[in-house]
Amino acid sequence: MATAALHPPTSTGLDSRKLGFWIFLGSETLFFASFISAYMVYKGESVVGPYSAEILDIPLTTVSTFVLLMSSLAMVLGLAGVQQGSRKNSLLWLGVTIVLGATFLAFQAFEFTEFYHHGLTLQTNLFGSTFFILTGFHGAHVTIGVLWLMILWLQALRGKLGPEKALNVEIAGLYWHFVDIVWIALFTLIYLIQ
Amino acid sequence: MAAEHGHGMTPHEGAQPGAGAHAGRPDQAGHVDPAHAEHEHASIKTYLLIGLILTVITAAEVAIFYIPAIADTSWLAPILITMSLGKFVLVVMYYMHLKFDSRIFSSVFVAPLILAVTVVISLIILFKVLPTYL
Numbered sequence: 051m052a053t054a055a056l057h058p059p060t061s062t063g064l065d066s067r068k069l070g071f072w073i074f075l076g077s078e079t080l081f082f083a084s085f086i087s088a089y090m091v092y093k094g095e096s097v098v099g100p101y102s103a104e105i106l107d108i109p110l111t112t113v114s115t116f117v118l119l120m121s122s123l124a125m126v127l128g129l130a131g132v133q134q135g136s137r138k139n140s141l142l143w144l145g146v147t148i149v150l151g152a153t154f155l156a157f158q159a160f161e162f163t164e165f166y167h168h169g170l171t172l173q174t175n176l177f178g179s180t181f182f183i184l185t186g187f188h189g190a191h192v193t194i195g196v197l198w199l200m201i202l203w204l205q206a207l208r209g210k211l212g213p214e215k216a217l218n219v220e221i222a223g224l225y226w227h228f229v230d231i232v233w234i235a236l237f238t239l240i241y242l243i244q
Numbered sequence: 245m246a247a248e249h250g251h252g253m254t255p256h257e258g259a260q261p262g263a264g265a266h267a268g269r270p271d272q273a274g275h276v277d278p279a280h281a282e283h284e285h286a287s288i289k290t291y292l293l294i295g296l297i298l299t300v301i302t303a304a305e306v307a308i309f310y311i312p313a314i315a316d317t318s319w320l321a322p323i324l325i326t327m328s329l330g331k332f333v334l335v336v337m338y339y340m341h342l343k344f345d346s347r348i349f350s351s352v353f354v355a356p357l358i359l360a361v362t363v364v365i366s367l368i369i370l371f372k373v374l375p376t377y378l
Contacts, residue, residue, distance in 0.1 A: 062346070062348055064346055064348060064349075068349070069348065069349065069352065072349045072352045072353050073352045075353055076352050076353045076355065076356035076357065077356060079353075079356050079357045079360040080356055080359065080360045080363070082360070083360035083361070083363050083364050084363070086364055087363060087364045087367040087368070090364065090367070090368050090372070091367055091368065091371040091372065093372075108306065108309060109306075112302065112306045115302055116299065116302060119295070119298045119299065119302060119331075120295065120299075122295075122298075122335060122339050123291060123292070123294070123295035123298075123339075125339070126291045126338075126339050127288065127291060130285075130288060130291070220341075223339075223340075224340055227335055227336070227339045227340045228340075230335055230339075231331075231332050231335050231336060234328050234331045234332050234335070235328060235332065237305075237328075238305065238324050238325060238327075238328040242305060242306070242309050242320075242324050243320065243321045243324055243325075
């Protein structure tokens with residue numbers, strides 16, 4: 051209990067940072083819902099190509115989806131490492147999470163480049179506008195997550211990420227898993243249900 | 245223990261847990277024991293099992309997409325959405341620990357989530373479904 055005094059007393063008995071972050075994630079659901087709504091409403095309304103069915107690469111995106119799902123697994127293992135005070139496991143699994151997150155971003159960059167070469171841009175048609183805005187904002191969230199995890203990884207490397215800092219990692223993990231569940235929805239709504 | 249893990253109860257309340265309330269659920273008197281509010285997480289074995297299930301569901305989703313007998317029917321969307329919902333729930337409950345944490349966290353996340361889903365469904369009905377009947 052040496053680390054018990056982590057935050058001042060609260061009426062709920064819960065850490066205000068964690069509660070505040072859950073409220074933030076709640077607001078993020080509405081943020082993504084607005085872009086998902088736009089995508090779904092304009093689905094099939096493009097009057098010029100390329101159309102979604104012609105251009106979406108299901109096998110490629112399946113692999114990137116698998117990569118992001120596994121990054122969530124690595125994230126919880128990293129959190130467990132920090133909670134257990136294992137610097138080795140913290141570094142390993144947070145590092146794996148960063149690598150998998152960066153790999154997902156590389157897949158997305160490749161996909162966007164391919165679409166551009168096929169003539170699909172933000173201005174081409176309704177599919178291009180809604181697709182790039184929706185997946186682009188998701189990619190921006192992943193990028194922020196990777197940078198956040200890199201900061202935590204560097205702290206772990208310097209031996210400054212002990213069990214007393216586990217809540218910092220848990221909150222970063224909440225963000226990371228949220229990005230993952232958003233992609234779970236996007237993968238189905240954009241790629242599989244055409 | 246939760247405080248050791250930084251999960252957030254106050255030191256004072258953690259030292260004097262309320263009697264009879266567990267895992268953040270109110271007891272018969274309506275008291276929430278913060279000492280048990282959010283400290284139990286799943287085991288490593290459970291995390292690995294969830295990872296395996298997520299992989300299997302994703303593989304099944306893609307397989308269904310390529311099976312014409314299903315993909316060419318109106319059943320495709322409901323089946324895929326149900327499977328995605330399953331993945332969503334698994335990640336939120338186990339990886340985000342909502343199954344083990346205080347219900348307050350669940351409430352502040354699920355309430356806007358319900359609103360978000362309602363917004364999406366309402367707009368789809370308004371712009372895609374209703375015009376076909378007008």
